[in-house]
Amino acid sequence: MEEQLIDVEVPAAVTTAVGTVNRMVEGFFAMLPQIAIAIVLFLMMVVIASVARALAKRLVSARAPAGVGIAIGRIVHVAVIFFGLLVAVAVIAPSVGAAELLQILGVGSVAIGFAFRDILQNFLAGLLILLRQPFSIGDWVQFGDHSGLVTEISTRSTWIRTFNGRDVSIPNGEIFTNPIMIMTRDPVMRSDYVFGISYDADIDRALEVILGTVKSFDAVIGDPPPDAGVSDLADSSVNIQARWWTKVADAYFTRMEILAAVKKALDEAGIDIPYPHRRLVVDEYALNKVSERSEPGDKGLVAANG
Numbered sequence: 001m002e003e004q005l006i007d008v009e010v011p012a013a014v015t016t017a018v019g020t021v022n023r024m025v026e027g028f029f030a031m032l033p034q035i036a037i038a039i040v041l042f043l044m045m046v047v048i049a050s051v052a053r054a055l056a057k058r059l060v061s062a063r064a065p066a067g068v069g070i071a072i073g074r075i076v077h078v079a080v081i082f083f084g085l086l087v088a089v090a091v092i093a094p095s096v097g098a099a100e101l102l103q104i105l106g107v108g109s110v111a112i113g114f115a116f117r118d119i120l121q122n123f124l125a126g127l128l129i130l131l132r133q134p135f136s137i138g139d140w141v142q143f144g145d146h147s148g149l150v151t152e153i154s155t156r157s158t159w160i161r162t163f164n165g166r167d168v169s170i171p172n173g174e175i176f177t178n179p180i181m182i183m184t185r186d187p188v189m190r191s192d193y194v195f196g197i198s199y200d201a202d203i204d205r206a207l208e209v210i211l212g213t214v215k216s217f218d219a220v221i222g223d224p225p226p227d228a229g230v231s232d233l234a235d236s237s238v239n240i241q242a243r244w245w246t247k248v249a250d251a252y253f254t255r256m257e258i259l260a261a262v263k264k265a266l267d268e269a270g271i272d273i274p275y276p277h278r279r280l281v282v283d284e285y286a287l288n289k290v291s292e293r294s295e296p297g298d299k300g301l302v303a304a305n306g
Helices: 012-061 066-092 097-114 119-130 172-177 203-215 248-270 283-295 299-305
Strands: 141-142 146-153 156-160 167-171 188-197 229-232 237-245
Touching: 012 066, 066 119, 119 146, 119 172, 146 167, 167 172, 167 203, 167 283, 172 237, 188 203, 188 248, 203 237, 203 248, 229 248, 237 248
Parallel strands: none
Antiparallel strands: 141 146, 146 156, 156 167, 188 237, 229 237
């Protein structure tokens, strides 16, 4: 039995595709030594980057705050890895020059910059905060509605432990661009409070009692001396504002003790601290008109209007 051979015509597109795949496979196997060398070099650069980060952190931390050393170490780590990437690409594709690669990476970095704009902003703000040191760990700061002690300053955020035991993380970008009050920047701080006395009270006597009570506390600093004076004539009271200086660490508890002591001293001196009150004036003619229109059993209406 004779075998018949059938000629099958293969389309030119298929032949071209198969040829392209064959060349790609051959090129890949031909580049395997270069790929292996590039991977080894890149892994070596990763190890060198870790060593360089630790070294930079140690050297910078010896002359600057620890946070600055951590930030510089991270920058050195990223720079060395980036250099290792350039070397690996140069080994695999020698025809690609450094200028072309940097141009490609530059276009990509713009896109990455837009995508991670907030992260980069917080990182740069954190680096500037660590370098300038407007506040340090342990300082008492007030930022917006948050008041407490700084527990950590990283390249991304600053952690504050509030006085009710809550930990708050605030992005460094917000801290760098908004006002922040540093309560412990100076060793002493001023406290004040407004005490209200009745209009019938002797103002001079009240000033003497309040100021004498404030001065009796050892925590109150004598220079600058405490002072007190009439600050407002309110609806129901004459307001006397007292001001005094203390060390920052003594400010909170001294304030509470002074308020209690002044209240007791004013009571002993017979000086009233009045409650807010209102005087209600009723037109007698209008009241009579309402009484005339009401029925005999509508006593509640007259009483309510009266």
